[in-house]
Amino acid sequence: MSKIEDALKKSRSDNSTELVKTSSNVQSYINSDISLMEYDEQVAIGVLSNLKIIHYGMKDQKIFSEFRSLRTKLIQKSENTNLCIMIYSSLPGGGSSYVAANLAAAIALDEKKTSLLVNCDFTCKPDYENLLGQYHGGLIDFLSSDLPVEDIIYRSGIKRLRIIPAGSTNDTFSEYFTLRKFHELLQQIKGRYSDRYIILDAPSAMNPADIRLLSEFVDFGVLIVPYGKDSLDNIDKASKLISKEKMIGVVINNIPEIFAGK
Amino acid sequence: MKNNIDYIRLILQPSYLHKRWVVLIFVIVNLLAIAAGYNWPKKYTSSSTVYIEEENILGPLMQGTAVQSNVIDRGMIAREIIFGRKIMQEVLEIGGWMELNPDPLEQEIIIDSIQANTIVTNVGRNLVQISYTNRDPDRAFKVTKGLVDLFIKGSFTEKAYESESAFNFIDKQVKEYEDKLRASEEALKTFRSQNVDFREGAEENVTQKISQYRSEIDAIEQQIREENIKKASLQAQLSGETETAAGLSRAEQIRSRIAELQSNLNTLRLSYHETYPDIAQIKNQIIELRETLAEEEEKRKQAKRTGTLYLDESVRANPVYQRLQSDLYQTNTLLATLEYRLKNIKKSLAEEIERDKRINAADATLKNLTRDYNVNYDVYQDLLRRRENARVSMNLDEEQQGLNLRINEPAYFPQLPSGPRFIHFVFGGIILGIVLPVGLFYGMQQIMPRIYDANDFNAYIEIPVLGELSTYVTENEQVAKKIEVYILSLSVISVIVIIIITSYLRLTG
Numbered sequence: 001m002s003k004i005e006d007a008l009k010k011s012r013s014d015n016s017t018e019l020v021k022t023s024s025n026v027q028s029y030i031n032s033d034i035s036l037m038e039y040d041e042q043v044a045i046g047v048l049s050n051l052k053i054i055h056y057g058m059k060d061q062k063i064f065s066e067f068r069s070l071r072t073k074l075i076q077k078s079e080n081t082n083l084c085i086m087i088y089s090s091l092p093g094g095g096s097s098y099v100a101a102n103l104a105a106a107i108a109l110d111e112k113k114t115s116l117l118v119n120c121d122f123t124c125k126p127d128y129e130n131l132l133g134q135y136h137g138g139l140i141d142f143l144s145s146d147l148p149v150e151d152i153i154y155r156s157g158i159k160r161l162r163i164i165p166a167g168s169t170n171d172t173f174s175e176y177f178t179l180r181k182f183h184e185l186l187q188q189i190k191g192r193y194s195d196r197y198i199i200l201d202a203p204s205a206m207n208p209a210d211i212r213l214l215s216e217f218v219d220f221g222v223l224i225v226p227y228g229k230d231s232l233d234n235i236d237k238a239s240k241l242i243s244k245e246k247m248i249g250v251v252i253n254n255i256p257e258i259f260a261g262k
Numbered sequence: 263m264k265n266n267i268d269y270i271r272l273i274l275q276p277s278y279l280h281k282r283w284v285v286l287i288f289v290i291v292n293l294l295a296i297a298a299g300y301n302w303p304k305k306y307t308s309s310s311t312v313y314i315e316e317e318n319i320l321g322p323l324m325q326g327t328a329v330q331s332n333v334i335d336r337g338m339i340a341r342e343i344i345f346g347r348k349i350m351q352e353v354l355e356i357g358g359w360m361e362l363n364p365d366p367l368e369q370e371i372i373i374d375s376i377q378a379n380t381i382v383t384n385v386g387r388n389l390v391q392i393s394y395t396n397r398d399p400d401r402a403f404k405v406t407k408g409l410v411d412l413f414i415k416g417s418f419t420e421k422a423y424e425s426e427s428a429f430n431f432i433d434k435q436v437k438e439y440e441d442k443l444r445a446s447e448e449a450l451k452t453f454r455s456q457n458v459d460f461r462e463g464a465e466e467n468v469t470q471k472i473s474q475y476r477s478e479i480d481a482i483e484q485q486i487r488e489e490n491i492k493k494a495s496l497q498a499q500l501s502g503e504t505e506t507a508a509g510l511s512r513a514e515q516i517r518s519r520i521a522e523l524q525s526n527l528n529t530l531r532l533s534y535h536e537t538y539p540d541i542a543q544i545k546n547q548i549i550e551l552r553e554t555l556a557e558e559e560e561k562r563k564q565a566k567r568t569g570t571l572y573l574d575e576s577v578r579a580n581p582v583y584q585r586l587q588s589d590l591y592q593t594n595t596l597l598a599t600l601e602y603r604l605k606n607i608k609k610s611l612a613e614e615i616e617r618d619k620r621i622n623a624a625d626a627t628l629k630n631l632t633r634d635y636n637v638n639y640d641v642y643q644d645l646l647r648r649r650e651n652a653r654v655s656m657n658l659d660e661e662q663q664g665l666n667l668r669i670n671e672p673a674y675f676p677q678l679p680s681g682p683r684f685i686h687f688v689f690g691g692i693i694l695g696i697v698l699p700v701g702l703f704y705g706m707q708q709i710m711p712r713i714y715d716a717n718d719f720n721a722y723i724e725i726p727v728l729g730e731l732s733t734y735v736t737e738n739e740q741v742a743k744k745i746e747v748y749i750l751s752l753s754v755i756s757v758i759v760i761i762i763i764t765s766y767l768r769l770t771g
Binding site: 049050052060062063066067069070073074095098099222223225227228229230231232233235236239247248249250251252253254255256257258259260 | 271274275276278279710711712713714715716719722723725726727728729730731732733734735736737738
């Protein structure tokens with residue numbers, strides 16, 4: 001992780017002035033059009049590579065196309081433009097954060113679409129939170145205080161991709177998803193832009209209560225199955241946590257290159 | 263074909279995923295195998311086969327005479343003999359264990375280990391193999407040789423002992439039966455002396471007598487009945503007859519004689535003169551008769567006066583009466599005789615019946631005694647014959663003719679250790695090192711299937727698979743992965759090198 005952080009620091013130092021500007025001008029972006037977001041500054045490609053986030057011109061085109069096709073499939077499933085998708089894995093460390101971030105990035109590749117990645121998994125800090133600039137509170141802080149919505153929506157350095165981090169960790173996470181405020185937040189951010197896709201990075205199926213609660217707010221759920229790591233029973237149980245209509249499908253993650261595409 | 267590929271994938275996928283574990287298991291198993299192979303104690307086995315002949319030359323000759331003790335499971339019997347206390351104790355000496363003066367408990371432990379390392383098997387119909395394994399080849403050889411020698415010696419002793427004990431047993435039985443026989447004879451003798459009247463055929467005799475007596479009684483009774491009837495009829499007749507019949511008295515007779523003579527005289531006077539001699543004689547006779555008559559009458563008168571009985575010859579007994587009376591007397595006498603005889607015969611009959619009873623009882627006893635005697639006699643005879651057979655068997659065994667035992671293949675000095683060798687461990691290690699992880703994964707997949715791709719998934723759960731994502735490998739990770747592969751390869755190579763070196767050392771050293 002130190003290498004990633006080093007890379008970030010380097011990238012920040014390159015664009016430090018603009019990052020500061022970004023954070024100070026949050027307000028101006030909130031009500032802006034997608035076109036305005038086009039002007040998001042681009043994070044260095046090396047940083048994205050280290051954070052395992054897809055981008056144009058990346059070395060491994062196979063992964064790039066895999067995420068694009070996944071994105072396309074998901075968009076095709078919905079007629080609703082403002083789609084809210086929950087990504088959860090059957091096991092902790094199953095790769096839900098990785099898939100959620102890349103899915104959001106893949107959606108953001110489309111110039112007409114924006115994506116918002118919401119980290120609902122308070123157990124660990126995902127790689128993508130390293131993209132955030134100056135940190136001033138996350139989801140928990142918003143739900144537990146009077147922080148304005150604008151303050152918790154961060155630029156990612158990737159065009160048309162915004163991130164809401166988890167925020168200060170607290171033990172009793174589960175209670176937050178029952179709050180009316182959380183529901184309102186989702187409604188609000190959904191309606192902010194047309195063609196906005198909200199990706200919830202949910203905790204693993206080891207927290208079934210969270211998954212059930214979160215599934216109430218989303219249009220679809222996607223289950224991440226880690227390659228060769230999880231037992232069939234557990235996967236079956238995880239897939240049944242959300243209703244059949246919302247269970248849109250599973251994604252098998254982390255297939256070694258030599259077995260991929262077989 | 264597709265199935266085979268599936269199986270290969272089933273093994274390859276987890277093996278690749280957990281390649282570290284695969285290599286780790288491979289390395290550990292191989293190192294353990296080498297260590298085990300190195301430290302595996304060298305064991306030397308020496309063996310010897312003993313030929314045991316079932317039939318001997320004397321066998322057919324003595325058929326039916328000598329009872330040959332059968333040896334069926336030779337291996338088992340050999341084991342019994344070899345593992346016996348006596349031989350084991352001697353083996354302790356032979357093997358040199360006693361040099362350390364072990365206490366009884368230690369001896370017991372050593373004996374147990376000797377027994378555990380000794381294998382006695384039937385290798386052929388008449389061949390028994392005895393093999394012993396020990397870390398010391400010299401000891402292995404010595405003990406094997408000792409075991410075989412002691413076994414052969416022991417077998418002869420055993421057999422001789424067996425025959426002798428058989429003989430002794432039969433001998434004892436013979437003596438027992440001799441006593442019994444003697445007792446039976448004694449019992450018979452005593453019985454005979456106590457039942458003197460009881461002889462052979464006594465019963466028939468008695469029966470004959472009884473029937474004779476019975477017929478006699480019948481006859482006598484019949485006679486008595488007849489005599490009684492006769493008596494009754496005689497008595498009836500007697501009552502009808504007078505006792506005396508009125509006969510001519512003497513005087514009368516004289517008068518009639520006188521008259522008769524008078525008439526004769528008269529007749530003669532007609533033709534003769536008074537002088538005629540005949541007339542004279544007659545006249546004399548008449549005179550004489552008259553005189554006699556007077557005398558007679560005088561006697562009677564006199565008798566009447568005196569009151570004495572004068573047997574008047576003219577009153578005579580009635581002859582019929584007399585006759586009847588005599589008959590009656592006779593009949594009475596006869597009856598009395600008959601009664602007496604009847605009584606006697608009846609008494610005799612009772613005696614005979616009593617005797618018959620006694621004879622019957624004695625007969626049952628005699629039969630019992632005789633039967634006992636016969637049985638004892640038979641058994642005794644049979645045992646006598648058997649004892650002689652046993653004596654012959656015993657003599658055969660004593661001269662070691664009954665059992666033919668010889669060493670077919672003598673014990674040898676083991677040059678090469680037996681049991682698994684180093685090379686077996688090496689190959690075993692390599693195979694196990696590969697099979698163990700693969701088998702583990704295969705088993706795991708059978709028990710708790712893991713999901714490797716969309717096909718796997720959809721085989722179990724009917725949820726669409728939206729995508730299969732390859733691993734995102736960053737450049738840093740790529741380097742790390744390469745290093746990992748190097749390390750793993752190196753581990754495998756070094757293990758192989760270790761295997762080669764140790765094998766070489768082992769073979770040359």
